Amino acid sequence: MEYMNKTIEELHELLKSGKVTSKELINESLERSHEIQEKCNAFVTIMDDAKETNVTDNLLSGIPYGIKDNYSTKGILSTGSSNTLKDYIPFFNATAIENLDKSGAVPVNKTVMDEFGMGGTGTTGHTGIVRNPWDLSRMCAGSSAGSACAVAAGVYPYATGSDTGDSIRKPAAYCGIVGYKPTYGMISRYGLFAFASSLDHCGVLTRSVKDAAIVVDNMKGIDKNDMTTWDSSNMHLYDSIDGKVTGKKLCYIKELCDINMYPNASNELKEHLSNFNKALDKCKSLGMEVCEVSIDKTLLNALASVYVVISCAEATSNMSNLTGFIFGPRGEGNNYIDMMKDYRTRGFSPLIKRRFIIGSYVLQAQNKDRYFHNAQRVRRLLVDEWNKLFEEFDAVILPVGSGPAKHLDGSLDILDSNTTALEEHLQVGNFGGFPSITIPDGFVDNLPVALNITGKCYDDINVLNIAYALEEAMDYKNKIAKEVK
Amino acid sequence: MDKYKVLIGLEMHCEISETNTKVFSSAANTYTDIPNSNIRPVDMGFPGTLPVVNKMAVEKALMASIALNCKQPEYIYFERKNYYYPDLPKGFQITQETKPAPVGIYGELKYEVNSEIKKVRINNIHLEEDAASSDHYSKYSTINYNRAGVPLLELVTYPDFRNADEAVAFLEAMRSIYQYAGISEADSRKGQIRCDVNVSIMDSSLDEAKEENWGTKVEIKNVNSFGGVRDAINYEIERQIELKRTGQYDSMEQQTRRWDEESMSTIYMRSKVDAIDYKYFVEPNIPKFKISSEWIEKIKSMIPVFALERKEKYINEYGLSNYDATILVKEKSISDFYDETIFLGADPKLSSNWMTTMVLGYLNKHELNISDIYLTPKMLVDIIKMIEEGKISSKQSKDVFYKVIEDEKEPSKVVSESGMKQIGDEDTIRKIVVEVIEAHLELIEDYRKGKNVFDFFVGQVMKATRGQANPGITARIIKEEIDKR
Numbered sequence: 005m006e007y008m009n010k011t012i013e014e015l016h017e018l019l020k021s022g023k024v025t026s027k028e029l030i031n032e033s034l035e036r037s038h039e040i041q042e043k044c045n046a047f048v049t050i051m052d053d054a055k056e057t058n059v060t061d062n063l064l065s066g067i068p069y070g071i072k073d074n075y076s077t078k079g080i081l082s083t084g085s086s087n088t089l090k091d092y093i094p095f096f097n098a099t100a101i102e103n104l105d106k107s108g109a110v111p112v113n114k115t116v117m118d119e120f121g122m123g124g125t126g127t128t129g130h131t132g133i134v135r136n137p138w139d140l141s142r143m144c145a146g147s148s149a150g151s152a153c154a155v156a157a158g159v160y161p162y163a164t165g166s167d168t169g170d171s172i173r174k175p176a177a178y179c180g181i182v183g184y185k186p187t188y189g190m191i192s193r194y195g196l197f198a199f200a201s202s203l204d205h206c207g208v209l210t211r212s213v214k215d216a217a218i219v220v221d222n223m224k225g226i227d228k229n230d231m232t233t234w235d236s237s238n239m240h241l242y243d244s245i246d247g248k249v250t251g252k253k254l255c256y257i258k259e260l261c262d263i264n265m266y267p268n269a270s271n272e273l274k275e276h277l278s279n280f281n282k283a284l285d286k287c288k289s290l291g292m293e294v295c296e297v298s299i300d301k302t303l304l305n306a307l308a309s310v311y312v313v314i315s316c317a318e319a320t321s322n323m324s325n326l327t328g329f330i331f332g333p334r335g336e337g338n339n340y341i342d343m344m345k346d347y348r349t350r351g352f353s354p355l356i357k358r359r360f361i362i363g364s365y366v367l368q369a370q371n372k373d374r375y376f377h378n379a380q381r382v383r384r385l386l387v388d389e390w391n392k393l394f395e396e397f398d399a400v401i402l403p404v405g406s407g408p409a410k411h412l413d414g415s416l417d418i419l420d421s422n423t424t425a426l427e428e429h430l431q432v433g434n435f436g437g438f439p440s441i442t443i444p445d446g447f448v449d450n451l452p453v454a455l456n457i458t459g460k461c462y463d464d465i466n467v468l469n470i471a472y473a474l475e476e477a478m479d480y481k482n483k484i485a486k487e488v489k
Numbered sequence: 490m491d492k493y494k495v496l497i498g499l500e501m502h503c504e505i506s507e508t509n510t511k512v513f514s515s516a517a518n519t520y521t522d523i524p525n526s527n528i529r530p531v532d533m534g535f536p537g538t539l540p541v542v543n544k545m546a547v548e549k550a551l552m553a554s555i556a557l558n559c560k561q562p563e564y565i566y567f568e569r570k571n572y573y574y575p576d577l578p579k580g581f582q583i584t585q586e587t588k589p590a591p592v593g594i595y596g597e598l599k600y601e602v603n604s605e606i607k608k609v610r611i612n613n614i615h616l617e618e619d620a621a622s623s624d625h626y627s628k629y630s631t632i633n634y635n636r637a638g639v640p641l642l643e644l645v646t647y648p649d650f651r652n653a654d655e656a657v658a659f660l661e662a663m664r665s666i667y668q669y670a671g672i673s674e675a676d677s678r679k680g681q682i683r684c685d686v687n688v689s690i691m692d693s694s695l696d697e698a699k700e701e702n703w704g705t706k707v708e709i710k711n712v713n714s715f716g717g718v719r720d721a722i723n724y725e726i727e728r729q730i731e732l733k734r735t736g737q738y739d740s741m742e743q744q745t746r747r748w749d750e751e752s753m754s755t756i757y758m759r760s761k762v763d764a765i766d767y768k769y770f771v772e773p774n775i776p777k778f779k780i781s782s783e784w785i786e787k788i789k790s791m792i793p794v795f796a797l798e799r800k801e802k803y804i805n806e807y808g809l810s811n812y813d814a815t816i817l818v819k820e821k822s823i824s825d826f827y828d829e830t831i832f833l834g835a836d837p838k839l840s841s842n843w844m845t846t847m848v849l850g851y852l853n854k855h856e857l858n859i860s861d862i863y864l865t866p867k868m869l870v871d872i873i874k875m876i877e878e879g880k881i882s883s884k885q886s887k888d889v890f891y892k893v894i895e896d897e898k899e900p901s902k903v904v905s906e907s908g909m910k911q912i913g914d915e916d917t918i919r920k921i922v923v924e925v926i927e928a929h930l931e932l933i934e935d936y937r938k939g940k941n942v943f944d945f946f947v948g949q950v951m952k953a954t955r956g957q958a959n960p961g962i963t964a965r966i967i968k969e970e971i972d973k974r
Contacts, residue, residue, distance in 0.1 A: 076537040195538075
């Protein structure tokens with residue numbers, strides 16, 4: 005009997021009725037971890053000594069899960085998939101992990117990511133590339149690559165992720181699972197290795213919307229260690245999911261979704277958008293109203309640059325604590341500058357160094373207004389634009405990316421500059437701190453593709469409900485990755 | 490020197506010592522000799538840690554802002570100042586810049602220098618975190634993170650000082666304000682005060698109101714005592730005048746120097762061209778927060794009357810000498826004690842005499858604070874009144890004073906228990922006087938011959954009354970009785 009392909013609700017029932025024990029679940033999950041590690045390289049650490057917990061009324065008790073390696077875990081290696089922290093064992097838990105601990109959840113591994121979350125491919129971690137369990141020649145996207153891979157491959161029902169641009173929601177799409185980042189500040193970031201603090205969100209990757217709601221219910225909460233958290237104790241996400249969506253109003257953006265916007269559209273893109281349109285039809289059949297809206301293309305095209313400027317600026321500052329003096333392997337040299345340079349030169353991958361240079365450049369006195377402040381202004385314009393949509397609509401529904409998972413060998417993908425905004429639009433969810441969830445909406449070339457639903461801040465319940473109703477109306481829930489090629 | 494005008498500006502850093510915890514960390518804000526004992530993960534920049542603002546520190550900073558007659562901002566923001574140094578574990582310091590506005594801008598302060606009142610304009614005052622402290626040895630350095638995160642106030646003046654006396658008098662006035670307001674002990678021996686000094690000279694004939702006439706600004710960093718400030722300013726003025734004299738002044742570039750205590754000279758550090766670009770940006774982990782007018786009002790009500798104002802009152806209303814008034818306002822606790830005695834009805838001059846001689850003499854001798862001794866303002870007033878009413882002699886009053894403190898008893902109790910009452914009753918005294926005179930009638934002749942026998946008779950009366958006879962009354966009656974014969 006396999007259990008790790010089941011939902012949290014199902015596992016809880018089985019545990020409660022004594023049909024399976026926490027120990028058995030953990031053993032299966034660990035076994036599966038080693039298999040997937042062989043195939044996909046999804047983990048930095050597998051906790052073979054993971055201990056079962058008591059089964060309580062908490063839905064997560066006794067059930068194994070995975071932790072992205074940028075969460076600080078007490079006594080467990082936490083590298084952020086970077087050589088700069090390759091030996092770092094924290095002495096405190098991230099608040100979100102502490103909360104899951106209290107729920108009785110059992111972490112069984114730490115998942116590979118793009119180094120410090122800075123990447124969208126799952127190929128830049130210090131332990132090597134993560135492969136997509138549906139097709140080992142393709143990427144999982146990133147940065148929560150290992151988490152997405154493991155959940156899709158049925159290692160456990162959920163893994164934590166973090167999302168600064170689309171780092172939960174893009175890999176979820178490429179791996180055919182659900183990726184949810186709640187409103188900014190619902191889950192404490194204390195103990196999450198900072199990438200770009202104003203954009204960083206904690207969240208989760210699961211195989212169903214309800215599971216996502218259950219996990220976030222247990223991760224969230226106001227935290228005295230994170231001033232950006234807010235009190236959500238009266239929000240019960242899982243209990244609030246009722247699937248009632250009749251009369252809800254959705255909109256999609258013409259400039260992103262209309263196939264006519266892409267003169268050189270690939271077959272994959274065509275199929276992806278046609279899938280999306282079928283999902284819109286489902287929405288209508290569920291009694292929701294679906295409208296097409298239009299947003300200035302110039303603004304949409306600025307999105308990716310805004311993200312680069314702000315995220316790189318914050319990242320270069322956030323990662324200035326990495327000097328190798330207090331933690332991390334100390335560099336060599338005759339003075340502190342040389343020691344630090346040696347540590348950072350050897351520790352960071354070229355991709356990150358490039359981003360640090362961009363970040364420093366845009367913050368320099370002579371460039372700051374032109375780049376950093378302008379990026380902040382455009383960020384505000386984009387957020388205002390989305391907030392205007394939320395005045396009229398319950399949520400914005402959009403396709404994720406331009407098709408299924410990209411090849412690890414980049415030369416196999418056709419580059420199409422027209423699709424930049426389509427690839428990057430999820431970043432608006434980070435600009436505004438909006439609740440945003442990706443769910444699978446079909447297959448292209450036997451590989452999963454997905455759509456995303458984003459709502460206004462603090463409206464997580466509405467977003468989850470719409471996603472849940474649509475998920476129920478489609479047939480892509482709780483799919484375990486089967487190697488297709 | 491009269492050929493040149495000197496323009497001096499100060500940057501004064503003062504640690505806020507009167508908060509329980511550090512400014513962005515829950516570690517204790519107390520001075521300790523044990524290195525690295527007052528630290529939390531955030532003070533060492535561990536990955537994932539976040540700053541949390543200490544409201545008390547903001548309150549103290551606003552108090553300083555109000556005391557300096559600055560304008561307070563509508564919202565509080567913090568910014569990151571990014572640079573690398575081993576004593577800066579995060580790689581940035583959380584501080585406030587001028588845009589957005591810090592806790593105070595554009596203030597002014599009256600201060601006294603050589604009995605003259607001067608005014609200095611304040612550019613801004615801001616709240617920030619202190620760095621760790623380091624000690625350098627020949628082969629290694631040590632870092633102590635106790636100081637990392639201690640709240641620090643930095644105030645920046647305009648170049649309104651014309652000589653070292655003014656600059657030092659201002660620093661002393663500020664130290665007094667910080668102490669009076671309960672913001673800081675402001676103890677430079679504990680490293681709580683550090684200054685940067687700007688010095689430039691210009692030809693006296695030019696109009697100093699025009700900035701283009703100002704000389705080249707030289708900044709002297711890290712002057713850690715008021716004496717050092719005086720010496721550094723005087724050294725730097727001489728150095729710059731010498732450059733003028735030798736024709737080298739015009740080629741001097743704007744620069745940063747440091748004060749070297751050992752050689753008593755300023756040493757070149759870097760030119761303006763090499764100034765560090767700190768890449769400031771708003772700290773994203775601290776949401777901006779509104780300063781309510783209620784809060785400001787509450788803080789205003791907590792600000793005491795400062796030393797300068799008290800001193801003016803002591804001199805103008807109470808008729809005290811400048812010397813005594815200066816002594817009384819040096820410490821707020823002493824001045825408060827004194828004010829209370831006046832409030833309780835003591836004569837200001839008598840009370841001042843008691844305070845400056847007996848009270849401060851006792852405290853200094855035993856190295857105590859006024860709060861450490863049993864004596865209260867009420868008790869001092871009681872002693873003073875007992876003398877005024879002739880109940881005890883002034884000689885006795887000193888014994889009472891010491892007994893009150895040492896035996897921890899009320900003055901009236903001390904007096905009654907020791908039988909230490911003054912005889913003020915005229916009949917009683919007259920009786921004794923007559924007895925004494927009649928026993929020494931031969932002296933009356935001497936008296937008529939112009940010999941001084943007066944003191945002898947007083948001594949005899951005192952002897953007979955064990956010192957309890959009121960000296961004034963005794964003297965008068967002796968004279969009367971002698972004249973009768």
